[in-house]
Amino acid sequence: MYALTLDFEARKVTPAEAPPPVLERDDEVLFRVLEVGLCGTDRSLVRFEKGRPPASGTSMVVGHEALGRVERVGPAVDGLAPGDLVVPVIRRRCPGPCANCDRGRSDLCLTGRFTERGIHGADGYFCEFAVDAARHLVRVPAALESSAVLLEPMSVVEKSLDAAFRAYEGEPRNAVVIGAGAIGILTALALRVRGLAVSVKSLEDEDTPRVGLLRRCGVEYLRGTAPSADLIFEASGANESAFEAVKLLAPCGVAIILGAMNGKGEFPFRDLVLGNRKVIGIVNAPRPFFEAAIEDLRRFEPQAVDGLIERRRRRHAVESLHSPPPPQAVKLVHTLED
Ligand SMILES: [Zn+2]
Numbered sequence: 362m363y364a365l366t367l368d369f370e371a372r373k374v375t376p377a378e379a380p381p382p383v384l385e386r387d388d389e390v391l392f393r394v395l396e397v398g399l400c401g402t403d404r405s406l407v408r409f410e411k412g413r414p415p416a417s418g419t420s421m422v423v424g425h426e427a428l429g430r431v432e433r434v435g436p437a438v439d440g441l442a443p444g445d446l447v448v449p450v451i452r453r454r455c456p457g458p459c460a461n462c463d464r465g466r467s468d469l470c471l472t473g474r475f476t477e478r479g480i481h482g483a484d485g486y487f488c489e490f491a492v493d494a495a496r497h498l499v500r501v502p503a504a505l506e507s508s509a510v511l512l513e514p515m516s517v518v519e520k521s522l523d524a525a526f527r528a529y530e531g532e533p534r535n536a537v538v539i540g541a542g543a544i545g546i547l548t549a550l551a552l553r554v555r556g557l558a559v560s561v562k563s564l565e566d567e568d569t570p571r572v573g574l575l576r577r578c579g580v581e582y583l584r585g586t587a588p589s590a591d592l593i594f595e596a597s598g599a600n601e602s603a604f605e606a607v608k609l610l611a612p613c614g615v616a617i618i619l620g621a622m623n624g625k626g627e628f629p630f631r632d633l634v635l636g637n638r639k640v641i642g643i644v645n646a647p648r649p650f651f652e653a654a655i656e657d658l659r660r661f662e663p664q665a666v667d668g669l670i671e672r673r674r675r676r677h678a679v680e681s682l683h684s685p686p687p688p689q690a691v692k693l694v695h696t697l698e699d
Pocket residue numbers: 399400401402403425426514
């Protein structure tokens with residue numbers, strides 16, 4: 362079968378022929394991959410800035426934002442049947458001992474020795490067929506087929522919102538999201554459906570489709586200085602934005618950092634202390650947040666969600682991975698059709 366493979370020795374990404382996977386255990390599910398979303402993580406993988414191949418070799422199939430259709434299930438699988446749509450949860454527990462992996466929260470792994478399909482030490486899903494244990498697959502309602510590829514990034518948004526609302530003392534009224542990529546826009550839409558006043562701050566021109574989409578959904582768009590807010594989400598990946606996020610916090614505010622890298626700048630510890638402000642880092646999300654993401658995708662305006670996705674065929678994938686994201690597409694998705 363076709364598999365888009367990252368070769369860690371030759372340091373390149375190429376379409377390759379791989380043996381199709383087979384069911385080896387009773388609790389496993391074989392599914393046909395329908396489409397795969399690409400994100401900044403995939404672009405860093407093809408630059409070999411992160412990731413590692415499975416222990417058994419020097420290459421790894423890429424792709425961690427997948428949607429599939431079940432083809433076959435093992436005899437011990439309950440609740441999934443051929444024809445069902447599924448989205449995989451990508452992180453797998455560490456060998457332990459690890460109290461958080463033991464309680465099903467590998468997203469909070471304490472040892473760092475977890476694997477992630479398509480990122481760290483395990484093959485991903487940019488291939489025609491894949492197998493997973495049923496517990497790693499989230500069943501998606503058929504009505505969400507056209508947007509379900511967003512569930513993996515959306516699960517991280519759900520975990521962020523959960524962390525922010527739990528950490529905030531009282532009822533937050535307003536939020537600023539820094540960055541208008543997929544995570545930033547999905548965060549803004551999820552905050553809007555929860556009734557907050559939301560502004561997105563980014564560098565895009567005012568007349569781009571994504572700014573129009575945000576405004577239609579009642580989100581304010583800013584290119585200049587953002588106001589202070591109860592909740593701030595850094596979703597741009599730039600360390601300057603993370604410093605800005607912390608500085609914009611209203612008293613008792615909570616900043617969620619989603620993408621920033623380490624960098625130099627002034628961190629306002631004094632303001633943090635005197636204003637009871639909090640800063641939280643978030644990565645990866647477990648199954649319950651995929652289920653919360655399904656509920657939110659249902660609440661979003663279908664046109665807004667469709668407007669986020671641009672689909673391409675798989676033959677364009679290598680080019681997509683080596684190019685910056687196109688300005689018109691918030692989420693670039695490749696189908697497995699050639
Ligand atoms: Zn991703």
